[in-house]
Amino acid sequence: KAGVTQTPRYLIKTRGQQVTLSCSPISGHRSVSWYQQTPGQGLQFLFEYFSETQRNKGNFPGRFSGRQFSNSRSEMNVSTLELGDSALYLCASSLSTLGYEQYFGPGTRLTVT
Amino acid sequence: QQQVKQSPQSLIVQKGGISIINCAYENTAFDYFPWYQQFPGKGPALLIAIRPDVSEKKEGRFTISFNKSAKQFSLHIMDSQPGDSATYFCAAKAQGGSEKLVFGKGTKLTVNP
Numbered sequence: 001k002a003g004v005t006q007t008p009r010y011l012i013k014t015r016g017q018q019v020t021l022s023c024s025p026i027s028g029h030r031s032v033s034w035y036q037q038t039p040g041q042g043l044q045f046l047f048e049y050f051s052e053t054q055r056n057k058g059n060f061p062g063r064f065s066g067r068q069f070s071n072s073r074s075e076m077n078v079s080t081l082e083l084g085d086s087a088l089y090l091c092a093s094s095l096s097t098l099g100y101e102q103y104f105g106p107g108t109r110l111t112v113t
Numbered sequence: 114q115q116q117v118k119q120s121p122q123s124l125i126v127q128k129g130g131i132s133i134i135n136c137a138y139e140n141t142a143f144d145y146f147p148w149y150q151q152f153p154g155k156g157p158a159l160l161i162a163i164r165p166d167v168s169e170k171k172e173g174r175f176t177i178s179f180n181k182s183a184k185q186f187s188l189h190i191m192d193s194q195p196g197d198s199a200t201y202f203c204a205a206k207a208q209g210g211s212e213k214l215v216f217g218k219g220t221k222l223t224v225n226p
Binding site for chain 2: 058100
């Protein structure tokens, strides 16, 4: 079974631009979560989607948004990019049953200049 | 507010030795505790996980010890190998409908040959 895939793997943007990142979960997984990873703050929860509905949201500004499609694929968008948004953005998927296990993709490395 | 505290920040072990990483949590609603292993340039990979109804779980060379009363859990890597050199993250998930994971800050493990 294929793992979680994320595209693109690397991205360079300038301040003020916006960016869209994509995540395809493991086949059959209906829950998708997004995390931001930085050296200073570590892994921080952004938001979680299940059946196209946002189920939980982390403590990030409204510039960060996401959505999930009917096939469980998910996208996250960051508008008006700031230098501090440079990070590894990770997507994780799970069955969202009592199994609990979440599996991460390789991430998208975003650099804001 | 850091809900999961992980120590040490870095750890150097000789090949064949035992690596021990500790985590402590505050939220008594946490009911699932996974450990992830991350190599440079990769996403975190689920290593092993435990629930509070057991005090220990072993998978190969990896063991989780769990102390519910002390709100602490630890990862033991027996017979550590150079290939185990990576960053290890403990995490916790609260009971309920969300898949949100709260992560420790990570431990960079180096196993010298």
